[in-house]
Amino acid sequence: MSDHAVQQPERLSPVAPPAATAARRPAAAAPISEDTRLAVEIREQVARGDVDQARSLFSGLVTQHQRRASRIAYQYLRDAAEADEAVQDAFVKVFSHIASYREAWPFEVWFTRILINGCLDRRKSRARRERWFVSSDDGPPEDARLPFGGAGNPDPEARLLARERRARLASAIDRLDGRQRTVFMLCHYGDCSPREVSAMTGLNESTVRVHLFRAARKLRAFLGGQP
Amino acid sequence: MMGWTRHLRDDRLYECYLVERGGEAVDPRAADHLADCQSCAGRYRQLSEFLATIGDEAAREADDLFTPERLQQQQDAIQRKLDVAARPARVISFPGQTAPTHTQPTTRVATRWLAAAAAAGLIVGVGVGETFRPSGAGEPAVSRATAQATTPRTAPAALRVSAPAPAPDANDDDRFLRELEMALQRPQTRELLSFDNLTPHAREIGRRVR
Structure with a gap:
C-alpha cells in the first residue's frame, strides 16, 4: 500500500450502485436494521404523498x-x-432526497456519507475564508464557556487539563492525511466497524484497515503514546 | 504455530483490538499468544488504552457541548427547516420585469423611429427658422443684452461721474438717469415693493439730515 493512495481528494466519492456493492460484499444481505426499515417506510410514505406522517417518523x-x-x-x-448546522443540513438533505435512498445500504451508512461530505465542504469553505479574510477575535474555546459544574467536570483544574488534552488530540488528528483522518474518525469517534467505514468511504475494507493502523501509529507518535 | 512464537507486530495487535471492539472473537492463535507473552500483552493493553481513551475523550468533549437541551433545539431547527423546504417558493414580480421580453423588439423599433422623426423635425425646424427669421426679430434680445452690459446695477455713481457734458436736452438725460438710479435702488419685484416702502432707506435719512 503506497502512501500516495491517501493523498486523493478528501470528499467521499459517489456511492457505488447497490447491486455492485451487494455482489462485492455479502454482508449487505444482512438483516435490515431498525433505522433502515424506518427510512424505507418514510420513503414509501413520501412517495404516497403522506408527508406529515413521514415527518413524524423522521423525527424518530x-x-x-x-x-x-x-x-x-x-x-x-x-x-x-x-x-x-452541518448536522441539521444533513438531516434536511436526507429527508429531501429520501426518494433516492436504497435499502441495499444501511441507513447509517447513507446518512453518514451525507454528513461527512457536508462537513468536508464546510472545512473547505472555512479554509477559503481564512485565506482571504483576517479572522476576528477567536474568543475562548467553546468548552471553556461551559459553566463549571455543568455537563462536564466541576473541577476547574481538571477542566483546564482536559481542555489542553483535547486541544492536543485535535491538533494531532488534524495532522493526519485526509483519508486517514476520515477513516479514523468514523471508526473511533463514530463507532463504525471497518466494514461500515468501507461502505461509507467506498474504500476496500483491507485499505480501511491499513489506513486505520497507520493513523493510529501516527497519532501515537504525535502524542508520544499518551492521548 | 510457526509464526506465533515470535512477538505480534503492531498491525496485528491493532487488528486484534478492532476485532475485540466489534464484539467478535479474536483469532485463537493470537489470543493464545497474548495470553502467554507478557510483552505482547503489555503492548496490547497500552494500545487498547490509548485508542479507547482517544474515543472516550472525543465523545465526552462532544457530549459536554451537545447537551440534551441543545439536541432538542437541533431537532426543532431541523423541523423548522423542513417546514420552510416544504413551503413552495414565492416569486415576487418586479414592475420593471413585467413587460414580456418577446414584445421588446417591436417596441424598440417603434421607439427608434419616433426618436429619429423627432430629431429630423427639430433640425428642419431650426434650419427653416434661421432662414426665414424676420429681420427685426433678433434685435430686442441684442439690445436688451447691450443695455444690461452698459448699465451695471452697482455703478450709479460712476454713471454720474462719467456722464457726458450737458447737452441741450440735459434735463431729459438727468431725469432719465435719476429714474434709472431709483429703479436700481428699489426692488423691481411687485411683491417686495410693500416691504421696501416700510423699510427706511439710507438716502432718505441722509436727505433729512441735510
Whole structure:
C-alpha cells in the first residue's frame, strides 16, 4: 500500500450502485436494521404523498442518530455551532432526497456519507475564508464557556487539563492525511466497524484497515503514546 | 504455530483490538499468544488504552457541548427547516420585469423611429427658422443684452461721474438717469415693493439730515 493512495481528494466519492456493492460484499444481505426499515417506510410514505406522517417518523430517525452525528461533525469542524448546522443540513438533505435512498445500504451508512461530505465542504469553505479574510477575535474555546459544574467536570483544574488534552488530540488528528483522518474518525469517534467505514468511504475494507493502523501509529507518535 | 512464537507486530495487535471492539472473537492463535507473552500483552493493553481513551475523550468533549437541551433545539431547527423546504417558493414580480421580453423588439423599433422623426423635425425646424427669421426679430434680445452690459446695477455713481457734458436736452438725460438710479435702488419685484416702502432707506435719512 503506497502512501500516495491517501493523498486523493478528501470528499467521499459517489456511492457505488447497490447491486455492485451487494455482489462485492455479502454482508449487505444482512438483516435490515431498525433505522433502515424506518427510512424505507418514510420513503414509501413520501412517495404516497403522506408527508406529515413521514415527518413524524423522521423525527424518530433524527433522535436515533443526532448524538452520533453531532460527535462526528464536531470532531470534523471543531466548532459546535458549525457542527450543529452541518448536522441539521444533513438531516434536511436526507429527508429531501429520501426518494433516492436504497435499502441495499444501511441507513447509517447513507446518512453518514451525507454528513461527512457536508462537513468536508464546510472545512473547505472555512479554509477559503481564512485565506482571504483576517479572522476576528477567536474568543475562548467553546468548552471553556461551559459553566463549571455543568455537563462536564466541576473541577476547574481538571477542566483546564482536559481542555489542553483535547486541544492536543485535535491538533494531532488534524495532522493526519485526509483519508486517514476520515477513516479514523468514523471508526473511533463514530463507532463504525471497518466494514461500515468501507461502505461509507467506498474504500476496500483491507485499505480501511491499513489506513486505520497507520493513523493510529501516527497519532501515537504525535502524542508520544499518551492521548 | 510457526509464526506465533515470535512477538505480534503492531498491525496485528491493532487488528486484534478492532476485532475485540466489534464484539467478535479474536483469532485463537493470537489470543493464545497474548495470553502467554507478557510483552505482547503489555503492548496490547497500552494500545487498547490509548485508542479507547482517544474515543472516550472525543465523545465526552462532544457530549459536554451537545447537551440534551441543545439536541432538542437541533431537532426543532431541523423541523423548522423542513417546514420552510416544504413551503413552495414565492416569486415576487418586479414592475420593471413585467413587460414580456418577446414584445421588446417591436417596441424598440417603434421607439427608434419616433426618436429619429423627432430629431429630423427639430433640425428642419431650426434650419427653416434661421432662414426665414424676420429681420427685426433678433434685435430686442441684442439690445436688451447691450443695455444690461452698459448699465451695471452697482455703478450709479460712476454713471454720474462719467456722464457726458450737458447737452441741450440735459434735463431729459438727468431725469432719465435719476429714474434709472431709483429703479436700481428699489426692488423691481411687485411683491417686495410693500416691504421696501416700510423699510427706511439710507438716502432718505441722509436727505433729512441735510
